[in-house]
Amino acid sequence: MKVYLKKNIKNRVKNGHPWIYENEIEHIDGTPQNGEVVSVFNHEKHFVGKGYINFNSKIRVRILTRLNEEIDKSFFEKRIKEALFRRNPKEKSFRIIFSEADNLPGIIADKFGDYIVIEINTLGMEKFKNEILDILINTFSPKGIFEKSESTSRVKEGLQKHVGWIYKSGPELIPYKVNDILFFADTLGQKTGAFLDQRFNALSLKNYSKDAICLDAFCYTGNFGMHMLKFGAKHVTFLDYSERAIEVVNITAKKNNFKNYDTIIGNAFDILKSYDNNSKIFDIISIDPPAFAKNANSKANAKRGYKEINLRAMKILKNNGLLATSSCTQVITEEDFKNIIFSAAVDAGKLARVLFRGDQPYDHPYVLNILETKYLKFLLLQLENMKGV
Incomplete structure (x- = not known):
């Protein structure tokens, strides 16, 4: 499926911003389903990037890549590997994925010691949840992965909230250490349970x-x-x-x-x-x-x-x-x-x-x-x- 942008799109999109709003789209070839990956072109039919679409959101398309590449499990493996390159491998507790800042709009993943907590806020990323989970499991071998997807943006995307263990299980209060102090990420608390x-x-x-x-x-x-x-x-x-x-x-x-x-x-x-x-x-x-x-x-x-x-x-x-x-x-x-x-x-x-x-x-x-x-x-x-x- 192809999405064509209007002639006078804002420099924000040209300069690398991944959000494309409804009023920036000239027309769409075909009838893509919500959450489906689409190719984005400018008014001169030059390729802009690939991203996922959702007609329930004012942010109609969120761009995942500026390259004409396949969006599959290997793509997400590459993205997460790139994110880890920016992290400190010696730390045991850190943010693995920071949404748009790591070229993965719609998902946050925090590592708290031996456990991981993820938050998925968009339908497009929800469709790749299983692939992302496999990558996180293979990369970190966590004792458990907890999903804490309960933001209002998720509801706007047409998704139900989901909170619970999605890989193995763990405690209600997840222990982790920062600066030689023992803290707890609260699975009943805010966001992913703690702020790193x-x-x-x-x-x-x-x-x-x-x-x-x-x-x-x-x-x-x-x-x-x-x-x-x-x-x-x-x-x-x-x-x-x-x-x-x-x-x-x-x-x-x-x-x-x-x-x-x-x-x-x-x-x-x-x-x-x-x-x-x-x-x-x-x-x-x-x-x-x-x-x-x-x-x-x-x-x-x-x-x-x-x-x-x-x-x-x-x-x-x-x-x-x-x-x-x-x-x-x-x-x-x-x-x-x-x-x-x-x-x-x-x-x-x-x-x-x-x-x-x-x-x-x-x-x-x-x-x-x-x-x-x-x-x-x-x-x-x-x-x-x-x-x-």
Whole structure:
């Protein structure tokens, strides 16, 4: 089947972006089925690439390759081999496949120690699930593979949600180690169960955590707080709205023999506001919230949310305290984020000194041609009072 694009297609497609929207298509030869692989041509009938089509999606075609090659098991073997070349083979826990960033739109696969968790979000990739599973099994010999395909985009693609073990079996909480700390990926939790993208950014706290009083807000399963405890923190407070997340935090702390901590279940905005702003409580605060915006229409609200939560954190930091602050909202750019933090610091009467600027790790690569693959921003700041103490 052949798909022909309109004459005035955007440079985004010409320059390597894999998404082709409905309004960019001039006509289609034949009647392809949803999820079927099609060949894409420009208006001059020059070959553009091959991808899978879905009439249920506004993203009508997602390009898999710019070469005129067969899309079969050997194709996916090549793609996964290419992805692994970009990874560190010495690590036991990392993201194997990062969707568009690894030329495999619609699938994410995370390796947690001896187990793998996959998330499939598109019909086109669903049709190749068995081939991909075979490759993952042959490559890694995992003890089990868990599928956690429950995103809203999957429903839009005409697929039912699917959560469960699809190869052998394993525990509800999957153990894995990062930076010599035992963590757990929660099969009942968010996304693939744990977030691997901040494991290097957390190391930036190593030289500052000893004897510190710390807060890990939006902690989920406790990445930053566990690192601070590992690095010698005097006390860490874990804060999250999810009872389940705090349950996992308690299990994780116990397994690592960490004792000097407490937990709070609640809304981080409300909890931070409830502290007496005249009492500077914490030496270090980590803020790692979920995405405050999914699209450009909610960008303004996201900016307000980021400023407010960072301002509240700054107000309860001791003089020269540290703020480890993050944004995983793709529509908020690095420049946006820096400006938001600057504005919050000015309102708090603080001088914001950048000690470390973090990014996505190599197993979460971003492609300059595909803006959507760049999402994570991280800053470690020292906040100095501009007036008084």
